[in-house]
Amino acid sequence: MAADYVVETRSLTKVYRDFWGRKKKTALNALDLTIHKGEIFGLLGPNGSGKTTTIKLLLGLLFPTAGDAFVFGEPAAKVEKNEKIGYLPEESYLYRFLNAEETLDFYGRLFDIPADVRRKRAGELIEMVGLGADKKRILREYSKGMRQRIGLAQALINDPGLVILDEPTSGLDPLGTRWMKDLILDLRSKGKTVLMCSHRLDDVQDVCDRIAILYNGDLQTLGKVSNLLEDANRLELRARDVKESPELKADLEAVFRKYGGRLEAVGHPTTTLEDLFLRIVEESKARPGRRYQPPAEAAAGR
Amino acid sequence: MxxxxxxxxxxxxxxxxxxxxxxxxxxxxxxxxxxxxxxxxxxxxxxxxxxxxxxxxxxxxxxxxxxxxxxxxxxxxxxxxxxxxxxxxxxxxxxxxxxxxxxxxxxxxxxxxxxxxxxxxxxxxxxxxxxxxxxxLPPPSPGSPVKVEPPVWxxxxxxxxxxxxxxxxxxxxxxxxxxxxxKVKGRRVWALAKLGFKEALRSRLYWVFLIVLLPFLFRNVWSAGSRPVDEFRNLVGVTTLVETVLVLAVAAILAAFSLPTDIKNQTIHTVVTKPVERFEVILGRFLGYTALMTLALAGMTAASLVFINAANIDEKALQETATARMPVRGALGFQSRRAEFEGTNVGREFEYRKYISGHPDSPQRGVWRFADVPPPAGRDFVPVEFTFDIYKLTKGEENKGAAVTLRFVTHNCPQQVPRPDQKGEWPWADPAREREYRAEVDAYRARGVNPEAATPADKAGWEAAGALAEKYGFYEVRGKEVLDYTVMGVDVPAGLFKNARQGDPPAAERDGKKAPGPRVLVYVKCESPGQMLGMAEPDLYFLEGAQPFGLNLVKWAVGLWCKLCIVVGVAVACSTYLSGVLSLLMTLLVYVLGNVTDHLNDLALNRSVGGGPFESLSRLVRTETPTAPAAETGGAKVLQAFDRTWAWVVRRIQNVVPDVESFTWTNFVSEGFNVSGEYLAVNLLVTAGYLIPWFVLAYYLFKAREVAS
Structure with a gap:
């Protein structure tokens, strides 16, 4: 296995069976995959496509029916490999009778981290996930988003080399989603490898370097996001400070005809709903008392 | 049935x-x-x-x-x-x-x-x-108790x-x-143990344990109708029962549902994806719940002790049972002129006790042989206690017990069975020595001192009795009035035990093997005509000393703690593979079977009177008595074959069932006998031995389990 492979699967297969050993479903079929050090890798696919099964096989929560999986060059069944892994499950399955501090202390004790480092890191992580004010409340009283945040904190308590995130933005509001995506990018900048799976394609597109698309347990496609999304048959031009007009359109059509192409559309680009939402929230923070202003006609009562 | x-x-x-x-x-x-x-x-x-x-x-x-x-x-x-x-x-x-x-x-x-x-x-x-x-082993005769053979190599x-x-x-x-x-790390096991502990505390489980106070609140309900002398026994019995049920039931429920709930809620995912060995999860759960329940057990035992001490109890009951006697026990045999005399069966269904006939001329004796004797140093006397059953052939005297003579002799003063021409009195093997003894007693009497009727309160008389006992290895209490089923006692001069330590007794043969011979023998004779005196081996013992009742209750709690460990261990082991409900049922099954190991033993060896379950069912249907000889028909042989198969199955089951009874010291505590530290050490050894295979099983089951499937 190459040194910079953090994750490698070889013909990884998982077949679920019933009590009598009869085959129920092939959840994953001969998956061959490698994830390099320092990249953000996204697993995509509809429900039941094998994303979570892949993650659980890598973590040793499930055992492969055939093939094998390696993390940091170690077989997935080896417990010691978990020293370098942080895992955020799809739902934040934590002990709800503990508070945030106790939660991080408990998970921290499971690693070989000196007590003073563990305490310091727990404090930093609680602040990082924005739960400083709520650290004494038991998790039962937390909202779903707060639980997701403390879940992420427990995944980072050991300063892992590989962070596995199963639906990391699940339950988060747009602000939380952006925060999570920024954090994922930050992890990459610190040299960590991130493996995430998500239904939210925009999230994956925003942060992932490479993706794999699974369908019905089979790997359908694999590659760099930029390469996969590129449409080589089309050309995009962007211009600033030019007014849209029939003359402009006619001129452009003439230029493209000259080069053997065809103009498809001329218009203003749109931003994403997420960007619009975040801009409005930022403005609201900056200008307390800001309210929605209806169009001028409505204001005039017409 | x-x-x-x-x-x-x-x-x-x-x-x-x-x-x-x-x-x-x-x-x-x-x-x-x-x-x-x-x-x-x-x-x-x-x-x-x-x-x-x-x-x-x-x-x-x-x-x-x-x-x-x-x-x-x-x-x-x-x-x-x-x-x-x-x-x-x-x-x-x-x-x-x-x-x-x-x-x-x-x-x-x-x-x-x-x-x-x-x-x-x-x-x-x-x-x-x-x-x-x-x-x-010799086959047990119908009605007689089956002797459980202690394990030997x-x-x-x-x-x-x-x-x-x-x-x-x-x-x-x-x-x-x-x-x-x-690879197990104490730090991780401690963290996991603390988790279970915290979970139970946060769910306010401790309120449950206040139920232990109920017996004290409703004492009149369960103590009604019992004799005052049994008051303390009943109090201890009910308290220990409530404590046992509470501790074990709560422990079984906690331990059985813990892992399955973790797996169902998927909280286990965030644990086993850390560098945690699967066995650490098992060990953590076991230690966490055991520690929690140990605290609960300690708290309840302390509360029980306080309430028992505060309870208003009959003085006689306190004297009889609120102590922890340290007995030195001997082996009981029966002797008379007939060599094969083994005590009389008075026709009671359960032949636990054997009887000797009462009469001044009766040669029948119950004889206790003590290979070990209490150390005599530093004391004037050694108490001996006894509880006899009196079976009346005639009404006897109103409000009076039977007169009993207790003769204490050492190996230096052997006794002889009286010849038919002699009356019932047993002579010494050395008549000259006996004459010498009688002469010395008479000399004391002449000086106004009666060593044969002395008590420790009578200083001169007791000194004389001690000197004679030390010199001759002989002491006798004549005509002691004994009441039916009542703990009674006499004091034996310490001199007798000094004599017993002189020289070595001839080796005795026990179960075909050489064993140390007895240093002291106690001959019990019933003097009252028309009365039969019933006795079993534990009925008479020397009292080496006594310990406080409170300490004995703590020792009882150690026995319960062993049971607690077994219940938690079995429940946690089962829960690595089964659901919570099934784990609980399995634990209950193991524990309940553990309480009837004696019957399991009987079934496993296929030695029940009337045959195994198949033959017995056939007898029930055909209204045959269990003691009737089995028919020699083909059908009967088939049923016997089924019984043998069933016995084989029971033997396998028997091997995974703990002998719960061997951890139960309630009778010792309620009857006022010290629970020896040696017994407790063996309890701990057996507990560890029992739990190790369960832990190995749990290790393999949990390691082979896909917690996310």
């Missing part, structure tokens, strides 16, 4: 002590080793054939190993056996294979022996000049080979377990 479950009265004798440790270890190696060998077979099959192991095993069991091997060849090995993860998860080490081979070599002669016995239809007593089995061929095979099998199956055990 009783015959279906066997009629059994059991005489357990003394609790197990250090002398039984080797026997216990051998029994453990045989039992645990047998399961370990079966476990190794299943493990190898599972490792090599995966889910097809069931088919291979079924073929092997149904049609023999050759067919099993053919089926194994046909289904082929598990395709994913070669993967590194699988080999890491289910390792097969050279050590395991070697130990399996050695176990197989040890077990094969035993199997061959069984085959030979089956073929020739007779058991082999010797093979190659070596005894095959220990001497068989056997060197005969069959037990030796089974022990050796068991040892190899345990070493084989324990290898991956022991290897992973070295």
């Amino acid at each position: 009783t015959p279906l479950f066997g009629i059994l009265q059991l005489d357990r004798g003394e609790p197990l002590g250090f002398g039984n440790a080797l026997g216990l270890v051998q029994a453990w190696l045989q039992d645990a080793g047998g399961f370990a060998f079966a476990g190794l077979v299943l493990y190898f099959l599972y490792v090599y054939f995966g889910r097809r192991a069931g088919a291979v095993l079924a073929a092997g069991l149904a049609a023999g190993p050759v067919v099993g091997a053919v089926v194994a060849g046909a289904v082929g090995p598990d395709p994913n056996r070669a993967s590194e993860s699988n080999r890491l998860r289910m390792p097969v080490t050279t050590w395991m294979v070697a130990m399996f081979g050695l176990a197989l070599v040890s077990y094969t002669p035993v199997l061959a022996l069984v085959g030979l016995e089956w073929w020739t239809e007779r058991p082999r007593e010797f093979l190659f000049g070596m005894p095959v089995d220990p001497p068989p 056997h060197w005969e061929l069959r037990p030796a080979l089974l022990t050796l095979g068991g040892l190899f099998a345990v070493l084989g199956i324990g290898h991956p377990f022991a290897r992973d055990l070295l």
Whole structure:
């Protein structure tokens, strides 16, 4: 296995069976995959496509029916490999009778981290996930988003080399989603490898370097996001400070005809709903008392 | 329906002590080793054939190993056996294979022996000049208690080979377990233990334990109708019962549902994806709940002690039971002119006690022989206590007990059975010595001192009694009034025990083996005509000393703590594979069966009066008495074969059931007898021995379990 492979699967297969050993479903079929050090890798696919099964096989929560999986060059069944892994499950399955501090202390004790480092890191992580004010409340009283945040904190308590995130933005509001995506990018900048799976394609597109698309347990496609999304048959031009007009359109059509192409559309680009939402929230923070202003006609009562 | 479950009265004798440790270890190696060998077979099959192991095993069991091997060849090995993860998860080490081979070599002669016995239809007593089995136990006579033989080490061929095979099998199956055990980190186990502890505290479980106060609130309800002298016994009995039920029920529920809930809620995912060995999760749960329940047990015992001490109890009851006597016990035998006299059966259904006839001329004696005696140093007397049953043939005197003579002699003062021409008085073996003794007593009397009627309060008389006892090794209490089923006592001069320590008594023969002879013998005679005096071995003892009742209650709690460990261990082990409800039911089943091990033993040996369950059912249907001889028909033989098969099944079940009774010290505490530290040490040893196989099972089950499937 190459040194910079953090994750490698070889013909990884998982077949679920019933009590009598009869085959129920092939959840994953001969998956061959490698994830390099320092990249953000996204697993995509509809429900039941094998994303979570892949993650659980890598973590040793499930055992492969055939093939094998390696993390940091170690077989997935080896417990010691978990020293370098942080895992955020799809739902934040934590002990709800503990508070945030106790939660991080408990998970921290499971690693070989000196007590003073563990305490310091727990404090930093609680602040990082924005739960400083709520650290004494038991998790039962937390909202779903707060639980997701403390879940992420427990995944980072050991300063892992590989962070596995199963639906990391699940339950988060747009602000939380952006925060999570920024954090994922930050992890990459610190040299960590991130493996995430998500239904939210925009999230994956925003942060992932490479993706794999699974369908019905089979790997359908694999590659760099930029390469996969590129449409080589089309050309995009962007211009600033030019007014849209029939003359402009006619001129452009003439230029493209000259080069053997065809103009498809001329218009203003749109931003994403997420960007619009975040801009409005930022403005609201900056200008307390800001309210929605209806169009001028409505204001005039017409 | 009783015959279906066997009629059994059991005489357990003394609790197990250090002398039984080797026997216990051998029994453990045989039992645990047998399961370990079966476990190794299943493990190898599972490792090599995966889910097809069931088919291979079924073929092997149904049609023999050759067919099993053919089926194994046909289904082929598990395709994913070669993967590194699988080999890491289910390792097969050279050590395991070697130990399996050695176990197989040890077990094969035993199997061959069984085959030979089956073929020739007779058991082999010797093979190659070596005894095959220990001497068989004598069959119990109907109605008499079955003596439970304490475990001892056997060197005969069959037990030796089974022990050796068991040892190899345990070493084989324990290898991956022991290897992973070295990876266990106290820090992680502590964190996991604390988690279970915290969960129980946060759910405010401690309120449940206040139920222990209920017996004190409603004392009138359960104490109504009991004799004042039994007041303390009842109080202790009810309190300990409530405490036992509370501790064990809560522990079983907590431990049985803990892991399954973790798996169901998927909280286990965030734990096992950390560098946590699966066994650490098991150990953490076990230690967490055990620690929690230990605190609860300590709290409840302390509260019980406070309330028991504060309770207003009859003074006589307090004297009789609110203590912890340290008895020195002897062996009981019966003697009369007839050599084969073994005490009289008065026709009671349960022949626990045997009786001697009462009359001044009766030669019948109950004789206790004490190989060990209390140290006489630093005291004037040693108390002896006794409780006898009086069976009245005539009404006797109103409001008076039976007159009993107790003669204490040492090995230096042997007694003789009276000749037929003599009356019932037993003479000394050395008549000159007896005359000398009588002369000395008379000399004392002449000086106004009566050593034969002295008590420790009478200083001069007691000194004379002590001097005579030390000189002659003889002391007698004549005509002591004894009440029916009442704890009574007399004091014996310390001088007698000084005499007993002089010289060595001739060795005695016990169960065909040389044993130390008795240093002191106590001859009990009933003087009252028309009365029969009933006695059993525990009815008379020397009192070495006494300890405070509170300490004894704490020792009782240690026995309960062992049961607690067993319940938590079994529940946690079951919950690694079963759901919470099934784990709880399984734990309850094991515990309940553990309370009826005596009956299981009876069924396992197929020695119930009236036969096993199938024969007994047939007798019930045909309204036959259990003691009627079994019919010689073909149908009866088939039923007996079923009973033998059933007994085989029960023997297997018996091997996984703990002997709960051996951890129960309630009778000791409520009757005021000290629970020896030696008994508790054996309790702890047995608990550890019982839990180890469960932990090994839990280790394999949890390691093989996909917690996310």
